[in-house]
Amino acid sequence: MELGRILFLTGAFATHALVGYALVRGFTDADPRLGVVFGLLPDVDFLFPAAVGWPFVHRGITHTPLFAVTVVVGCYALVRERAVAAAVVLALGSHLAIDSLSPKGIEWLFPLRTDWSPGLAVHGPTATVLLWTVSIGLLLWRVDARPSLR
Numbered sequence: 507m508e509l510g511r512i513l514f515l516t517g518a519f520a521t522h523a524l525v526g527y528a529l530v531r532g533f534t535d536a537d538p539r540l541g542v543v544f545g546l547l548p549d550v551d552f553l554f555p556a557a558v559g560w561p562f563v564h565r566g567i568t569h570t571p572l573f574a575v576t577v578v579v580g581c582y583a584l585v586r587e588r589a590v591a592a593a594v595v596l597a598l599g600s601h602l603a604i605d606s607l608s609p610k611g612i613e614w615l616f617p618l619r620t621d622w623s624p625g626l627a628v629h630g631p632t633a634t635v636l637l638w639t640v641s642i643g644l645l646l647w648r649v650d651a652r653p654s655l656r
């Protein structure tokens with residue numbers, strides 16, 4: 507893999523992890539590390555063997571609302587904690603929201619195939635600085651003064 511691609515992916519992964527962490531810490535009482543785990547979860551598709559094909563490709567099934575709902579329901583069924591479910595919704599939802607704005611987009615209507623996207627450079631320098639600034643601002647926000655999604 508070329509250096510530019512490695513740096514791009516590192517930045518994208520760090521952004522998804524930070525945004526997920528900040529959202530979970532800012533709006534739930536769940537362990538904010540869940541935001542890192544579930545903020546990165548959709549990109550587990552990078553580990554799928556290339557020979558498998560659709561929908562087990564990058565931006566395939568793990569980048570769909572169907573996958574997100576399945577994970578949220580599965581997590582809630584396992585732990586029965588609303589704060590954990592809220593954390594999973596925020597982290598997974600943030601990943602899908604960010605990626606859906608990118609030129610490649612996501613499959614909102616899976617299993618139907620769509621190719622619509624606003625085509626924004628959400629993992630480019632400007633959007634990355636914006637997402638990191640908002641996330642760090644959220645982390646600096648007074649934790650004790652805010653309502654949570656209990």
Ligand SMILES: [Zn+2]
Binds near residue numbers: 548601
């Ligand atoms: Zn992704």
